[in-house]
Amino acid sequence: MKAFDISIIGATGAVGAELIRLLESSRIPVSRLRLIASGNSSGRQSNFREEVCIVEPLREVDDIKSDIVFFSAGGAVSAAFGPRFAAQGALVIDNSNAFRMDPDVPLVVPQVNPSALAVRPRSGIVANPNCSTIQLVRALRPLVKAFDVHQIILATYQAASGGGLVGIDELLNGTRSALDGRAGPSAERFPFPLAFNAIPQVGEISPEGVTVEEHKLVQESRKILGVPDLRLTSTCVRVPVMNGHSEAVYLEFEEPVRLEQVHDLLAKEPGVRLYADGIREGYPMPRFLEDPAEVHVGRVRLNPGDPCGLWIWVVADNLQVGAALNALLIAQLSIANNLIGGT
Numbered sequence: 119m120k121a122f123d124i125s126i127i128g129a130t131g132a133v134g135a136e137l138i139r140l141l142e143s144s145r146i147p148v149s150r151l152r153l154i155a156s157g158n159s160s161g162r163q164s165n166f167r168e169e170v171c172i173v174e175p176l177r178e179v180d181d182i183k184s185d186i187v188f189f190s191a192g193g194a195v196s197a198a199f200g201p202r203f204a205a206q207g208a209l210v211i212d213n214s215n216a217f218r219m220d221p222d223v224p225l226v227v228p229q230v231n232p233s234a235l236a237v238r239p240r241s242g243i244v245a246n247p248n249c250s251t252i253q254l255v256r257a258l259r260p261l262v263k264a265f266d267v268h269q270i271i272l273a274t275y276q277a278a279s280g281g282g283l284v285g286i287d288e289l290l291n292g293t294r295s296a297l298d299g300r301a302g303p304s305a306e307r308f309p310f311p312l313a314f315n316a317i318p319q320v321g322e323i324s325p326e327g328v329t330v331e332e333h334k335l336v337q338e339s340r341k342i343l344g345v346p347d348l349r350l351t352s353t354c355v356r357v358p359v360m361n362g363h364s365e366a367v368y369l370e371f372e373e374p375v376r377l378e379q380v381h382d383l384l385a386k387e388p389g390v391r392l393y394a395d396g397i398r399e400g401y402p403m404p405r406f407l408e409d410p411a412e413v414h415v416g417r418v419r420l421n422p423g424d425p426c427g428l429w430i431w432v433v434a435d436n437l438q439v440g441a442a443l444n445a446l447l448i449a450q451l452s453i454a455n456n457l458i459g460g461t
C-alpha cells in the first residue's frame with residue numbers, strides 16, 4: 119500500500135492535537151508527518167508513531183510537498199495558504215469556514231454525502247463542516263431521507279472547546295475565579311464570562327439578528343443534505359461544558375410519523391448510538407459520552423400535541439465527530455477513491 123506525506127497546519131491547537139492522536143491510531147500509512155503552527159510554537163516536539171516531529175512555523179514553509187494538508191488554524195490562515203498548497207499538488211482538507219460554501223469545494227460528511235468526493239475537486243480543497251452541523255446532519259440523514267420534512271427548529275448547547283484551547287482555559291480559569299470569589303479573567307474568546315453562565319451568541323450577530331453559527335447551520339446543512347430549500351432555524355448557545363456539543367432538535371414533518379419507525383431508522387444508522395426504550399436506557403450527556411466517535415441520540419419523542427412533530431436530543435464530541443475525526447474520514451475516503459498520489 120502507498121504511504122502518504124501529510125502536513126497538519128494548526129497542529130498545536132485543540133483540533134490539531136486530536137487529529138494527530140487519531141491519525142496515529144489510524145491505518146493510514148504515513149511516510150512523513152509535518153507539524154506546522156504559528157511562530158509561537160516553533161520547535162515544540164510531538165511523538166508520532168516511532169518518530170519525533172518538530173513543529174515548524176508556517177511562515178517558513180514555502181513548498182509544502184505533501185499529499186494531504188489538514189488546515190486547523192482558522193479561516194484567515196486557510197484562505198491565505200489553502201489555495202497555494204492545493205496548487206502545489208496537495209489535497210487540502212480544511213476545518214475552517216473559509217471555503218465551505220464555495221461551489222468548487224465539496225463540503226463532506228463521509229457518512230452522509232460520500233458521493234460529493236467521488237472525484238478530486240478542481241480546487242484541490244475539501245471542506246470539513248462546522249462542528250454543530252456535522253452531528254446534526256448525521257442524526258438527520260435517515261429521517262430526512264425517509265420522511266418529508268416541513269421544518270426543523272433547534273437550539274444548540276455548545277462547549278467551551280468549540281473556542282479552541284483559549285476557550286477551554288477561559289472556562290477553567292473563570293470557574294476557579296468565581297469559586298474563589300475573585301473577579302474572573304476578562305472574556306477573550308467568548309463575549310461574556312462563560313463560567314456558571316449561558317451565552318446565546320456563538321459568532322458575530324448580523325443586522326438581522328442571526329449569529330454566524332446559526333447562519334452556518336442552515337447553509338451547510340442544505341449543501342450536505344442536498345436539500346437547497348430545507349427550512350431550518352436555530353438559536354446557538356455557548357454553555358459552560360468543557361467538551362461536547364448538545365442539540366435539542368424539533369422536526370416537523372408533512373405527515374404524522376410513527377415512533378417505532380423513527381427508532382428503527384436511527385438504530386440502523388451507522389455511527390449513531392440511540393438511547394430509547396428497549397434499546398439503551400437513559401439519555402446522552404456531553405460529560406459522559408461513552409464513544410467519542412459516535413453521534414448520540416436520545417429523548418426521542420413525538421409531540422403529544424402534534425403527531426407530525428418529533429423531538430430528538432443529539433450529543434457529540436465536537437473535537438472528534440465535529441472536526442478531527444470527520445477530517446480524517448475525508449482523508450480515508452479520498453485514499454479509498456484514489457484521489458491522492460502517495461508513494
Ligand SMILES: NC(=O)c1ccc[n+]([C@@H]2O[C@H](COP(=O)([O-])OP(=O)(O)OC[C@H]3O[C@@H](n4cnc5c(N)ncnc54)[C@H](OP(=O)(O)O)[C@@H]3O)[C@@H](O)[C@H]2O)c1
Nearest residue numbers: 128130131132133155156159190191192214280282283441
Ligand atoms: N474546536 C472545535 O470544536 C472546532 C470544530 C470544528 C472546526 N474547528 C476549526 O478548527 C480550527 C482550529 O480550531 P481549534 O479549536 O483547534 O483552535 P485553537 O485551539 O485555538 O488552535 C489554533 C491552531 O492554529 C494555529 N495558528 C493560529 N494562528 C496561526 C498562524 N497565523 N499561522 C499558523 N498557525 C496558526 C495555532 O498555533 P499556535 O499554537 O502556534 O498559536 C494552533 O495550532 C478553526 O478554524 C476552527 O474554526 C474547530
